[in-house]
Amino acid sequence: MPKVSQIALLCKISGNVNADEVIGQRITLKRFYTSDGEVKPFISARAVKYAIRQALFQKGLPIDPFQLTEKKPQRLIDSGDPVKYADNDLFGFMAAEQREEIARRRQAPISLSYCRALRNTAIKAEFALRAPRPQGTSGNPLPFEVEVAEWIGRLDCLIYDYIGLYQGTESQDAKAGQPFISDDERKNRLQSFLEVFLTPSYVLPRRTNSLVVPEYIALLITLSKQGPWPIYQYLDYKIDGAKPVVDIALINKLLERNFQVDHLWIIDYMDAVPQQLKFRVSAEKLGDIINKVTEFMIG
Numbered sequence: 694m695p696k697v698s699q700i701a702l703l704c705k706i707s708g709n710v711n712a713d714e715v716i717g718q719r720i721t722l723k724r725f726y727t728s729d730g731e732v733k734p735f736i737s738a739r740a741v742k743y744a745i746r747q748a749l750f751q752k753g754l755p756i757d758p759f760q761l762t763e764k765k766p767q768r769l770i771d772s773g774d775p776v777k778y779a780d781n782d783l784f785g786f787m788a789a790e791q792r793e794e795i796a797r798r799r800q801a802p803i804s805l806s807y808c809r810a811l812r813n814t815a816i817k818a819e820f821a822l823r824a825p826r827p828q829g830t831s832g833n834p835l836p837f838e839v840e841v842a843e844w845i846g847r848l849d850c851l852i853y854d855y856i857g858l859y860q861g862t863e864s865q866d867a868k869a870g871q872p873f874i875s876d877d878e879r880k881n882r883l884q885s886f887l888e889v890f891l892t893p894s895y896v897l898p899r900r901t902n903s904l905v906v907p908e909y910i911a912l913l914i915t916l917s918k919q920g921p922w923p924i925y926q927y928l929d930y931k932i933d934g935a936k937p938v939v940d941i942a943l944i945n946k947l948l949e950r951n952f953q954v955d956h957l958w959i960i961d962y963m964d965a966v967p968q969q970l971k972f973r974v975s976a977e978k979l980g981d982i983i984n985k986v987t988e989f990m991i992g
Contacts (some may be wrong), residue, residue: 696854773797916986
């Protein structure tokens with residue numbers, strides 16, 4: 694069985710991020726509707742990965758710029774080079790210049806879910822005006838609307854241990870299990886991702902005029918040599934007064950199920966976890982957790 698690291702995090706999102714289509718003069722917010730009629734905003738996994746890619750690039754890791762196909766109709770496709778580009782390694786790729794061609798592909802060793810609201814959420818419209826510039830033509834201001842919301846959501850992550858190792862589908866010469874970078878570079882790529890993702894130190898994309906950085910509340914992380922376990926649904930929150938706190942009853946149910954995990958931690962970012970909880974780790978010790986995860990997965 695592969696070694697895996699599973700991460701579930703609670704975070705607060707405010708404003709308009711990963712904006713959806715523009716309807717008339719309104720910039721809408723991505724949302725889905727449950728069978729109970731609840732409205733839950735979400736941020737796509739693709740948008741989160743885009744933000745993390747930008748942060749990794751700022752840390753000095755090479756990121757795939759995409760390439761333009763020679764044959765028409767021309768399309769932008771992945772370069773498909775996990776040796777050179779860290780994101781092709783971490784997030785996978787699919788590269789085929791034409792439809793009939795068998796694609797070179799890589800299943801991502803790091804998978805991310807949607808970041809979706811856990812409760813029914815009110816979405817409001819912010820009213821604004823676009824006025825002509827002083828040097829522009831004269832005229833009346835034009836109104837527009839931006840949908841905004843504040844919500845607490847959960848984002849799930851699954852990390853496999855084949856970072857820096859071929860799966861055998863990347864090219865004709867690739868052999869499954871063969872390393873294509875050194876162990877030091879494998880550790881560097883995983884550690885860089887964890888530093889960006891767990892801090893967090895990324896800015897969510899497609900925001901309107903406001904800065905949107907997720908506000909982390911708490912994070913559940915497990916390490917296992919027995920493959921993935923269904924742990925994600927056990928991280929939820931309750932409101933204590935006006936403050937969100939981790940639902941400890943669900944954490945206790947997780948422990949009662951006795952999954953075969955080698956390590957379990959709950960990282961507390963906003964004093965949302967009781968200090969007496971055995972597995973609680975303060976955010977100040979995040980660096981130690983990142984090192985332990987890296988050594989477990991690759992060391």
